[in-house]
Amino acid sequence: MSTHVTSLTLDGLDKLSAHARRCVFWEMDPAAIHSSRGFCDQEFEKEAWLSMVMLEWGSCGQVAVMDGKPVGSALYAPPRTVPRAQLLPTAPVGADAVLLTSLRLEPAGEEQNLGATLIQAVVADLVRRGVRALEAFGIRDGGSSDTDHSGIASATAAMECSPEECMIPAEFLEDNGFEIVAPHYRFPRLRLELNRDHGWKEDVEAALERLLHTASVSMVDIGERTPVGVR
Incomplete structure (x- = not known):
């Protein structure tokens, strides 16, 4: 098996898994999702967002491919470009940080433990670009989705998305060096310093x-x- 991790490019969006190409949990304003009642071209919206960020800021993802098939991806971007980032109870993200929005592994990627490899690829990219910190909103088990915090559940019910599906487990982030900077029983915000x-x-x-x-x-x-x- 041949596995490699590379930076996401505009002509390489096919390296994202089917869910990653369609998921707009972070990329669309929840109010817009709710008003559309689920009738929107999610793949088009995701591609438009990726194109906008890459043209304005540069590559915003790392993708893992095994034998030519997508097995994992990590997406990150300046917080100002991520509508959902403004609405979580532990917002805002630090002014000097880039936001890690999603890290998704397909079954083959989980078997190869590619999560840490993707985080390392993100860190290496951001260090080269002079970024000081990487932050992420984690999710913890044991609580119901907080509809009173940004309408997370109701706004995504028709979009094949959910906090459990589209957010990164807080324990995984902690295992990979992130530290909690804004505690919350459900959606803590964590930070990884890149200048250490x-x-x-x-x-x-x-x-x-x-x-x-x-x-x-x-x-x-x-x-x-x-x-x-x-x-």
Whole structure:
């Protein structure tokens, strides 16, 4: 089996699973979902949102493909582009953070434990882009969906979406280094700092490159000096 993770591109939307291509839980205003009564082209709306974010901000996803088939994906974006992010009880997202909206694995991806791999790919991308933190709204079991908090259940009932289906379990986020910054019995907000240890490898490699460059320049300088005659 051959598995690889790559950044999502406009011409690579077919690398998303069927649900990921149709799910607009995060991408559409809940009021618009409710008023449409479920009669909207979800795949078109999702593609329009992805296109808008990628054109304005850059790649907003990491996708895992196994033997040519989609087995997992992680989507992330600036919070201002995510309508649902403004309505959760633990909002708002930190001003210096990018929001991880969804992380979905197909059965084959779960068997390969690709969740952590996708998180690492997201972190690597954001570190390269100078982002300071990654945040996410987690979900915990043991509570009913809070219709008094942004109409989460009623607004998505007809859209093949639900908090349980479309949000990331808080325990998974905690297992992958996220820390709770806004507690809630159902929808805690968690944060992963990206300016601590996640970029150590890149920093070391960059420092070694600078040292090698300095050493090579010094050797050239020595070679170009005029030898002093020996009497």
